[in-house]
Amino acid sequence: xxxxxxxxxxxxxxxxxxILSKMLNIPTISTGNILRAAMKNGTPVxxxxxxxxxxxxLVPDDVIIGIINERLAEPDCAGGYILDGVPRTIPQAEALExxxxxxxxxxxxxxxxxxxxxxxxxxxxxxxxxxxxxxxxNPPRVEGKCxxxxxxxxIRKDDAPETVKAxxxxxxxxxxxxxxxxxxxxxxKSVDNxxxxxxxxxxxxxxxxx
Numbered sequence: 001x002x003x004x005x006x007x008x009x010x011x012x013x014x015x016x017x018x019i020l021s022k023m024l025n026i027p028t029i030s031t032g033n034i035l036r037a038a039m040k041n042g043t044p045v046x047x048x049x050x051x052x053x054x055x056x057x058l059v060p061d062d063v064i065i066g067i068i069n070e071r072l073a074e075p076d077c078a079g080g081y082i083l084d085g086v087p088r089t090i091p092q093a094e095a096l097e098x099x100x101x102x103x104x105x106x107x108x109x110x111x112x113x114x115x116x117x118x119x120x121x122x123x124x125x126x127x128x129x130x131x132x133x134x135x136x137x138n139p140p141r142v143e144g145k146c147x148x149x150x151x152x153x154x155i156r157k158d159d160a161p162e163t164v165k166a167x168x169x170x171x172x173x174x175x176x177x178x179x180x181x182x183x184x185x186x187x188x189k190s191v192d193n194x195x196x197x198x199x200x201x202x203x204x205x206x207x208x209x210x
Contacts, residue, residue, distance in 0.1 A: 001026065001080040001208070002102060004087070006178055007109035009167045010116040011193060012200060016109065017082050019201050024210065027076050031064060031085035034071045045070055065095050072101065080104075089174050090181050106182035107204065111193035113168050120164045124153035 001024055005013040021028045038046030039053065045066040052059045064086060072081060083103070087093040096103075122135045124144075128151030133140045140146060144153050157163055182188040189207045194200040 001210075002104045003080070003082045003208075004103050004106045004182075005082065005084060005109065006106055006175070006182075008111060008113070008116055008171045010120045010164065011109040011111045012197065013084065013109060015197055016200060016204060017084050019197075020204070021082055023205075024080065026080040026082060028082045028084050029068065029071055029077070031068070031083075034067055035059065035064070038067045038070065043067075043070060061092050061095050064092070065099050065101070068096070068101065069099055087178060090177055093178055093181055103187065105208065106178065106188050107207065108179055108188060108190045109193055109200070109204075110190055113165075115193070116168065117161055117164050120159045121155070121161050123155070123159045125156050125159075126151040127154050128152075 003020070005017055007013050017028045020026075035046075035049055039050040040046070045063060048063050049059045049067060052063065068083070068086065071077070087096055119134070122137075124133045124135065124140070125131070126133075126146035126149065129146060129149045131146055131148050132138075133147075133153060140153060145151070146153060158167075179188055179190070191200070191203045191207050194203060
């Protein structure tokens, strides 16, 4: 099964991708991770990407697509894959199609903006070991202290309400139109976010018929 997960930042795409990856025994292809790996390994496209990153510029779509193509050619992708973090825009989705990268289903996790703002502003990240907690759903044993290393827990800039609102605006403007793009191809499936991770997994399994 070849999947794309859609949804606003904080909708739980990464968590569900991890669960589905184990369940279906297919890799999650995270754009950020493969970009870093390609640059580290010095692949031809990785070197191209490095030149952009080193000069502080955004890596263009054609280079990103090239790196994805390199990764999807590896044997572990033969039975399918989950794309995480791409496409973010309609031009990227069109570029994937042009490159012959096909998907079976675009799965969209639907969640209200106010739920995301509440969820993300409750996140706390350890300054030392980067473990994450949540003041409501996954609180640390001692307030403000990491259970794992005892480090100080902080609110990342990314999780501050004003940053989250700005990221949501970008999502609605640039990424949400992908739902109509995949719906027109008969590939969109939408599920409502549930109160727990497990319940969300169950509705996703039903939507995918697994």
